[in-house]
Amino acid sequence: MMKLLIWAVTGFLALLWTGAAAMLAAAVNWLAASSADPAIRGAQAMAQWPLPDWLAVWLPPGVIEPLKASISELLGSVVAATSWIAPMLGWLSPLVWIVWGLVLALMLVLAGGAHLLVGRSKPRLAA
Numbered sequence: 001m002m003k004l005l006i007w008a009v010t011g012f013l014a015l016l017w018t019g020a021a022a023m024l025a026a027a028v029n030w031l032a033a034s035s036a037d038p039a040i041r042g043a044q045a046m047a048q049w050p051l052p053d054w055l056a057v058w059l060p061p062g063v064i065e066p067l068k069a070s071i072s073e074l075l076g077s078v079v080a081a082t083s084w085i086a087p088m089l090g091w092l093s094p095l096v097w098i099v100w101g102l103v104l105a106l107m108l109v110l111a112g113g114a115h116l117l118v119g120r121s122k123p124r125l126a127a
Contacts, residue, residue, distance in 0.1 A: 002118045003115050003118055003119065006111055006114045006115055006118065007111060007115070009111075010107055010108070010110075010111035013107060014104055014107060014108075017100065017103060017104060017107070018100065018104075021096055021097065021099075021100035024096050025093045025096045025097060028089060028092045028093045028096060029093050031078070031089055032089035032090060032092075032093070
């Protein structure tokens with residue numbers, strides 16, 4: 001039972017890690033494909049988007065405007081950074097997947113080690 005739990009948790013963490021790496025690689029590819037002018041227009045358009053209704057329910061009214069301002073500032077910083085990051089973006093996406101593979105391999109090695117350790121432990125009899 002414990003071995004199954006080890007591999008189930010490892011599989012779940014691997015799925016989360018894969019999703020995060022895919023989103024990061026997609027964001028890097030998007031930045032690499034966009035030039036500065038469309039990115040600036042996109043950032044300005046995103047700053048004007050209204051927050052979803054479900055999010056407005058959970059946030060106090062005084063937090064919404066500063067949150068929108070922070071998102072706009074973050075997008076502006078990303079756009080400003082694309083000029084000096086642009087030469088690196090070509091190899092950044094493959095680097096994301098290399099790091100993904102290394103971390104996934106480490107996760108599998110740790111899960112395999114835990115599997116072996118659980119297999120070597122003596123079963124305890126219930127009294």
